[in-house]
Amino acid sequence: MRKISFVNEKGGSGKTTLTINIGAYIAMQGKKVLILDMDPQGHIGKSLGIDVRRIDNTIFDVLVNEDVRLKETIRKTGIENLDIVPSNKLLTDFVINVADHEDRHLKLTKKLAELNEYDYVLVDCPPSLGLLTVNILLAVNEVVIPVSLTYLALDGCAEIVDTVKTVRRNFGKNDLDITMVVPTFYRNTNMANIILEKMRKYFGNRVSNTIIKFDVKIDQAQSFGKTIFEFAPKSPGAVMMEELAREVMKIGEDRLI
């Protein structure tokens, strides 16, 4: 079971979009995929047309209640093989609820250990590096960093690298790696090209070959609660997402970093 998190403390870098569309594509190839929404914004559910404000049984219940099993909160989606555990605003209370628990960093790790029926678990992260993100980094093995090609984007990258190193060191989590860095929101401008060049210098072959360009269809798809493959399967956005998903699937084969 591959466990991949999509991390960037910078908001709007493409975490949710990649999680949803890569997850959908992999599921469409016949692999069993579970997406966990660890962001109180609840965007995974929203992106699939679920009104997350009104739902019970979210990831919050799993994380704060000893007796709620992850399995009980899993929902099927309109895409075969793609399941999700949604979240909503309640998740902001997580930190307060577990503040005095000794195992507060390991809540997700413990619950995820009960699962083995999926080929992939993808985790959508909040735009911050607090206790939720530490829970995620301890529960997964792979970190994918989407980086919007804008000024200051590299700052955010450096922060994540530091956080991953700290988690590895402080928690002895040696099987955690940054497996891919994905340039997003690419436009052919000097600025974007310089940032891309810097990323390649720093991350080498961890930078994905697929560069995600701006395609309004991707945004529209989300607003209709659909993946790009359902909404505009022939669009450039769908082609880019497919190429990227194929790269992600390959990491475990010929691209182990």
Ligand SMILES: Nc1ncnc2c1ncn2[C@@H]1O[C@H](COP(=O)(O)OP(=O)(O)OP(=O)(O)O)[C@@H](O)[C@H]1O
């Ligand atoms: N390649 C793209 N082209 C056009 N719009 C995009 C593209 N990728 C993402 N978007 C849109 O940009 C917005 C931000 O993307 P997304 O929600 O994936 O970022 P995020 O990193 O998850 O944000 P947050 O940090 O708030 O969770 C969304 O409205 C999404 O539909």
Ligand SMILES: [Mg+2]
């Ligand atoms: Mg998001």
